[in-house]
Amino acid sequence: MSCEHSPAAFKSKKPPQQQVHNFWDRYITKSPGKVTTIFPPSLYSSLLPRPSALSKYDTTTSPTTTNFGASYAAAADACRAKIARIVRDCHRTNSKFTDPDFDLKGNQWDCLLGLNWRSPPAKGNPAAVEDALGTLERMQVFDGTDCLQLTVPVLRKIMGKRVLDEEQEGDNDEDYDPEPKAVHRVGWIFEDPKFEVDGFSSSDIMQGSNSLDCWWLSAVATICHRRELMDKICVARDEECGVYGFVFYRDGEWVYTVVDDHLCLTNGDYEGGGHDPSNAIVKKWRRDKQTGSQALYFAACREENETWLPLLEKAYAKAHGDYHAIWGGWVGEGVEDLTGGVNSELALEDVLFKEKLWKELVNENGNFVFGLDILDRNGSDKNGLANAHAYSLLAAREEEGEDGKTVRLVKIRNPWGARGGDGMGEWTGPWSDGSKEWTPYWLTKLDYRFEDDGVFWMSYNDMLHTFTNLYRTRLFDDEWAVAQEWTNVNVAWVSGYLQRKFVIEVKTATTAVFVLQQVT
Structure with a gap:
C-alpha cells in the first residue's frame, strides 16, 4: 500500500486546536439544563417502575448460564x-x-x-534532617533551651493523625513502605x-x-x-x-x-x-x-x-x-480468588451445632476448604498464637486413643513457617509440639514429628475457643452451572428508587448457591 502527501489535503484541514474546540462544542452549552441530562436514557429503566404493570416483574431478560x-x-x-x-x-x-x-x-x-506511590524515605540525609527540624521549629515544639518535647499530644500535632500508644502499636496500612x-x-x-x-x-x-x-x-x-x-x-x-x-x-x-x-x-x-x-x-x-x-x-x-x-x-x-x-x-x-468457590464467614462463638460443624471440617467429599483467624479487640496473644493474624486449617481427625476414648483434633498452620524471634507462631497449649499428650502411640498414629515449621495440632474445643472466625469456602466442579446478572445501583435523582427485582425460579430439586457481590 502506498501513501501520497497532498498539499491541498493539508490546507483543507482545520488547525488542531480548532478541531479540539469543535469537539467540545458538541457537548458544552452555555444554557443550563436539567442535571439528569448527563445520564444515558437507559438509566431510568432500572430506577422507575414500569407504568403498565407496577406489580409485575420484568421477565424480558435472563442471565446467561455457563458451565x-x-x-x-x-x-x-x-x-x-x-x-x-x-x-x-x-x-x-x-x-x-x-x-x-x-x-x-x-x-x-x-x-x-501503584496509585499509592511515593518515593522511598531518605535515610541519613542531612538535608532532609535539616528540613524536618526547621518544620518542627516553625511549629513551636521546642522549649526555651532548644530541647524537643516529643509528648504524645505534640506527636499528634506534628503528624496530623492519631498516634498509637505502645500497647496499641501494630501493623498499619500506612506503615507499608517496601x-x-x-x-x-x-x-x-x-x-x-x-x-x-x-x-x-x-x-x-x-x-x-x-x-x-x-x-x-x-x-x-x-x-x-x-x-x-x-x-x-x-x-x-x-x-x-x-x-x-x-x-x-x-x-x-x-x-x-x-x-x-x-x-x-x-x-x-x-x-x-x-x-x-x-x-x-x-x-x-x-x-x-x-x-x-x-x-x-x-x-x-x-x-x-x-x-x-x-x-x-x-x-x-x-x-x-x-x-x-x-x-x-x-x-x-x-x-x-484461587478456586472460584464461594466463601462464608462464621464467628466461632456463634456456632449453634458443634457436631454439624465438625462433620463439615472432616470434609470427606472435599467440597470445602477452611481458614481461621484471631481478632482479639484487647490485642492479646493466645498461647503462642499471634493476634490479628490468619491461619490455615489443614485437617480434622477423630481418632481413638490407647485408652479407647476418641479425640477430635485439628491440624493448623501459621503462614510464617518458622516461629518469630520471640518464640511466637505456634500453639503452646494441649497437643502443642512437645506437650504431654504426644505419646509414641499418637506420634505414630498421626504420622507427626515436632518441627519449627508453623504446623501444629490442637483439640477441636480449643480451636473453637481460641480462634475468632472460620472461613468456609464451598468448591465447585464441572457439574455446576453458573448464572450471573450484574446491575448498577445509582443514587437516584428521581422518585421510585430501585424498583427492579430479581426472580429466581428453580424448576427441579437441586442444590443451589446464591451470592451477592460487589465489583472489586
Whole structure:
C-alpha cells in the first residue's frame, strides 16, 4: 500500500486546536439544563417502575448460564495461547520475557505501590534532617533551651493523625513502605531453580516482608495440598523464557495473568570498593546475600531452589494492581480468588451445632476448604498464637486413643513457617509440639514429628475457643452451572428508587448457591 502527501489535503484541514474546540462544542452549552441530562436514557429503566404493570416483574431478560468448568477452560486456554505467543517472540528476538505491564526491574515502585506511590524515605540525609527540624521549629515544639518535647499530644500535632500508644502499636496500612534493594531473574537468584520440588505443600510457604498478606498465604496453604486445585491455578509456563501464566477468579469470571520471572531481593548488589582481582568478594556477597529462597524480599518457598510461591504471589499482586493492593484481607476472599468457590464467614462463638460443624471440617467429599483467624479487640496473644493474624486449617481427625476414648483434633498452620524471634507462631497449649499428650502411640498414629515449621495440632474445643472466625469456602466442579446478572445501583435523582427485582425460579430439586457481590 502506498501513501501520497497532498498539499491541498493539508490546507483543507482545520488547525488542531480548532478541531479540539469543535469537539467540545458538541457537548458544552452555555444554557443550563436539567442535571439528569448527563445520564444515558437507559438509566431510568432500572430506577422507575414500569407504568403498565407496577406489580409485575420484568421477565424480558435472563442471565446467561455457563458451565463452571467450561468458563475456566476458556480462560486457561487463552492463557496458554498467550504464553505460546510470548515464547515464539522470545525465540525470535533471542531475549527472555519482560512484562511491560508489571515490570519490577524498570518500573519498580508502580508495581510495589501503584496509585499509592511515593518515593522511598531518605535515610541519613542531612538535608532532609535539616528540613524536618526547621518544620518542627516553625511549629513551636521546642522549649526555651532548644530541647524537643516529643509528648504524645505534640506527636499528634506534628503528624496530623492519631498516634498509637505502645500497647496499641501494630501493623498499619500506612506503615507499608517496601524497600527491596535489588531485582533479578529467577535464573540469577537460584542455583538450580525448579518451579516445584516434590509437589505443592503448605510446608513450602514462608511469609516475606509483605507481612500483611498472611491472609492470602493462609488461603494458599488451605488448598495447596490439593494437587487438582493448584494445577488449575498454575496453568502454563516456560522457565527458559521466564514467562508464567496463572488463572484466578475475579468478579464472577475466570481471568488469567501472565508475569515474567523478575523477583525482589532483600539485599542489594555489592557496592563495596577495594581491590578484588578474582571477584571473590562479589561472588561471596552474592552467594551469601542474594542466592536462594532466603534472599527473596517477599514470600518464598522453604526449599532453597523452589519458585512457585513467589511467582504465584507476584501474579496475584499484578491481578490486583500492585503488591500494596494485597496488603490486608480475609482468608476466605483469597480462597475464592484461587478456586472460584464461594466463601462464608462464621464467628466461632456463634456456632449453634458443634457436631454439624465438625462433620463439615472432616470434609470427606472435599467440597470445602477452611481458614481461621484471631481478632482479639484487647490485642492479646493466645498461647503462642499471634493476634490479628490468619491461619490455615489443614485437617480434622477423630481418632481413638490407647485408652479407647476418641479425640477430635485439628491440624493448623501459621503462614510464617518458622516461629518469630520471640518464640511466637505456634500453639503452646494441649497437643502443642512437645506437650504431654504426644505419646509414641499418637506420634505414630498421626504420622507427626515436632518441627519449627508453623504446623501444629490442637483439640477441636480449643480451636473453637481460641480462634475468632472460620472461613468456609464451598468448591465447585464441572457439574455446576453458573448464572450471573450484574446491575448498577445509582443514587437516584428521581422518585421510585430501585424498583427492579430479581426472580429466581428453580424448576427441579437441586442444590443451589446464591451470592451477592460487589465489583472489586
